[in-house]
Amino acid sequence: MGRSPCCDKNGVKKGPWTAEEDQKLIDYIRFHGPGNWRILPKNAGLQRCGKSCRLRWTNYLRPDIKRGRFSFEEEETIIQLHSVMGNKWSAIAARLPGRTDNEIKNHWNTHIRKRLIRSGIDPVTHSPRLDLLDLSSLLGALFNQPNFSSVATHASSLLNPDVLRLASLLLPLQNPNTVYSSNLDQNLQTPITSSECSQPQAESTTPTNNETTSFELMNARLDDVASADVLPPLSESFDLDSLMSTPMSSPQQDSIEAGANSSSFFDFGFPEDFILDDFMF
DNA sequence: AAGCCGATCAACCGCAATGTT
DNA sequence: CAACATTGCGGTTGATCGGCT
Numbered sequence: 089m090g091r092s093p094c095c096d097k098n099g100v101k102k103g104p105w106t107a108e109e110d111q112k113l114i115d116y117i118r119f120h121g122p123g124n125w126r127i128l129p130k131n132a133g134l135q136r137c138g139k140s141c142r143l144r145w146t147n148y149l150r151p152d153i154k155r156g157r158f159s160f161e162e163e164e165t166i167i168q169l170h171s172v173m174g175n176k177w178s179a180i181a182a183r184l185p186g187r188t189d190n191e192i193k194n195h196w197n198t199h200i201r202k203r204l205i206r207s208g209i210d211p212v213t214h215s216p217r218l219d220l221l222d223l224s225s226l227l228g229a230l231f232n233q234p235n236f237s238s239v240a241t242h243a244s245s246l247l248n249p250d251v252l253r254l255a256s257l258l259l260p261l262q263n264p265n266t267v268y269s270s271n272l273d274q275n276l277q278t279p280i281t282s283s284e285c286s287q288p289q290a291e292s293t294t295p296t297n298n299e300t301t302s303f304e305l306m307n308a309r310l311d312d313v314a315s316a317d318v319l320p321p322l323s324e325s326f327d328l329d330s331l332m333s334t335p336m337s338s339p340q341q342d343s344i345e346a347g348a349n350s351s352s353f354f355d356f357g358f359p360e361d362f363i364l365d366d367f368m369f
Numbered sequence: 370a371a372g373c374c375g376a377t378c379a380a381c382c383g384c385a386a387t388g389t390t
Numbered sequence: 391c392a393a394c395a396t397t398g399c400g401g402t403t404g405a406t407c408g409g410c411t
Contacts, residue, residue, distance in 0.1 A: 103381095105379090105380085137381095139381085140381080144380085194377075199377095
């Protein structure tokens with residue numbers, strides 16, 4: 089036996105409320121007060137489920153509801169509260185007089201969340217998206233260190249080892265002072281805009297060697313640079329998805345897409361011999 | 370003018386917590 | 391204490407609208 093329905097589905101209207109229905113509900117609650125939602129629709133002469141009446145009242149008809157656009161201050165408050173509370177919309181709404189949890193949730197999902205993503209901020213953690221946004225800068229600085237091995241030891245505890253290995257492959261291992269480093273230095277100084285990211289950048293990043301890129305060769309190559317105990321071999325299950333999502337708390341697809349759009353990760357430029365499919369197992 | 374598409378938001382659904390018998 | 395009812399909450403859906411082609 090499943091859970092009994094909250095109301096009898098037969099004869100119960102669904103969908104948008106009419107002005108007449110709204111008026112009936114308002115009149116009833118004005119006289120009797122809210123509550124007893126199960127019997128309310130019958131007493132008020134409404135062909136609605138009690139749950140639907142409660143929702144309509146709390147989210148739309150309540151006299152203390154403030155409607156209209158969210159002010160800048162309200163948005164900032166929501167962001168602040170969300171960073172502490174997460175998706176506790178009712179708790180956030182309790183601190184924003186006149187706003188309902190539903191309204192705040194909708195506004196978050198349609199406006200604020202997208203704005204944060206565009207700004208390179210993870211809307212879940214409220215931290216800068218270091219994994220994608222500044223990965224090239226981070227790794228550029230890392231690989232240009234003269235004492236790379238010791239730095240990598242520390243970095244490997246912070247980053248997905250697969251990221252480090254892939255980045256190692258993409259960097260000019262035999263000649264670290266080629267166009268790659270200048271490209272990376274540039275990245276350190278100038279943030280990449282999304283429009284810039286969409287531009288192909290292959291011409292300045294083409295390596296000269298024509299080695300084939302296989303899984304084994306990759307590991308062998310990396311072993312020349314960093315000792316194996318610093319960087320473990322690429323895991324068999326490694327793929328770009330894991331790389332893209334590693335430090336991110338939210339697996340939501342559009343976060344990934346937005347991150348990729350604004351990311352400077354691919355500004356390394358792939359060597360000609362780099363076969364992306366080699367990473368797709 | 371018509372069709373498509375993305376954004377928005379009201380409303381719904383399912384589940385969990387809480388209250389009542 | 392168990393069973394059931396009610397309420398609250400967060401995620402999701404779908405109708406609507408406006409911009410674009």
